C-alpha cells in the first residue's frame with residue numbers, strides 16, 4: 001500500500017510512503033531526456049538499481065554524509081551536468097539520507113536557475129524531514145546550511161525498505177526529528193514512541209510507518225503554508241538553534257539528529273525557565289529522548305563557542321537571538337532576545 005501525502009503551496013507535490021517504490025520514479029521525471037543520480041558510497045547499489053530504469057543517466061558519486069554538503073562538491077556536480085549537456089527539462093535525483101538530498105536539491109536549484117529534482121530518501125531523518133519542504137543547501141565555514149535555496153521537489157519517494165540497511169544509530173537519529181514533531185504539533189507521536197520504543201525503531205513495524213506518516217504530515221501542513229519561512233515554518237526549527245551550533249563545533253562529525261536531540265533539551269529548558277512551559281512537559285523531553293537512546297547532554301565548557309555559533313542562526317535578526325520555544329504541548333512560539341543569564345541557565349540543563 002502506498003500512502004500519498006500532499007504538500008500544498010504554489011508548487012504542490014506528493015510524498016509517497018510505502019515499500020518497493022522503485023516503479024514510481026519514472027512517473028515523476030516525465031519529459032526528462034537526462035537524469036543525474038547523486039548518491040554516496042553506502043547507497044551505490046541502490047542508486048544503480050534505480051538508475052537502471054531511467055533514461056540517459058549521469059551517475060555522480062559524492063562524499064558521504066556532511067562531507068558531501070559543500071560548495072566544492074556542488075560545483076563539481078554542476079561541472080558534470082555541464083559535460084552531460086543538461087537542459088531545463090532534465091532532472092536531478094538524490095538517492096540517500098538528508099545530506100545527499102540537501103545537496104541534490106541545491107545542485108538542482110542552481111543549475112540553469114532551477115531544474116526539477118526528486119529526493120529518493122533512504123534514511124528515517126530524510127523521509128520525515130529533509131526530503132520534504134524544499135529547503136536545500138550546503139554548509140560553509142561560518143555554519144550549518146548557511147548557503148542554499150528554497151526549491152521544492154517534483155515529488156518525494158520514501159521507500160521504507162531502505163530503512164532495513166540504515167545503521168541503527170542513524171535510525172535513532174531520525175527519531176529526534178520525529179519526536180520534535182510530536183512536541184510541536186502531534187502529541188500522538190509521543191504516545192506511540194513511549195508506548196513501544198522498540199517498535200518505534202523497528203523498520204518493519206507498523207508503528208514506525210505510522211510515525212513516518214505522522215511526522216511527514218506535520219511538516220507538509222507547515223511548509224504548505226509557509227515555504228520560505230516567513231513565520232509559521234520556524235516551528236520546524238525547534239531544538240535546532242543549539243543543535244546546529246553543536247554540529248558546527250563538532251565539525252559536522254556529530255549526527256544532525258543527535259545534535260537536535262540535545263537542542264530539544266535546551267529549548268525545553270528555555271521554555272520552562274522563561275515561564276512559558278510546565279515542568280511536566282519539559283521533563284517529558286528528556287524521558288522520551290532517552291527512552292530511544294538519544295543523547296541529552298553536551299560539554300560544560302562549550303558554552304562560549306556555542307553562543308557565538310548561535311548568533312549566525314537564520315532566525316536571528318541583527319543582534320537579537322530568536323528561539324522556538326513551547327507555550328505548552330503542541331503550542332510552539334518564539335522567544336526573542338532572551339538574556340544571556342537565561343540562556344546560560346537553560347544550557348546548565350544540557351551540561352549537567
Ligand SMILES: NC(=O)c1ccc[n+]([C@@H]2O[C@H](COP(=O)([O-])OP(=O)(O)OC[C@H]3O[C@@H](n4cnc5c(N)ncnc54)[C@H](O)[C@@H]3O)[C@@H](O)[C@H]2O)c1
Nearest residue numbers: 042065097098099122123125126129130135162165166256
Ligand atoms: N532540508 C531539510 O529540510 C532538512 C531537514 C532535516 C535535516 N536536514 C539535513 O539532513 C542531514 C541529516 O540527514 P541524515 O540523518 O539522513 O544523515 P546522512 O544523510 O548523513 O545519512 C546518515 C548516514 O546513513 C547512511 N545511509 C542513509 N541511508 C542509508 C540506507 N538506507 N542504508 C545504509 N546507509 C544509509 C548515509 O550514507 C550516511 O552515512 C543534515 O545535513 C541535515 O542538516 C535537512
Ligand SMILES: O=C(O)C(=O)C[C@@H](O)[C@H](O)[C@H](O)COP(=O)(O)O
Nearest residue numbers: 129133135144145233236237240314
Ligand atoms: O524544514 C525546516 O524548516 C526545518 O527547520 C527542519 C529542520 O529539521 C532541518 O534541519 C532544516 O534543514 C533546518 O533548516 P535551517 O534553515 O535552520 O538550516
Ligand SMILES: [Zn+2]
Nearest residue numbers: 129177240260
Ligand atoms: Zn533538522
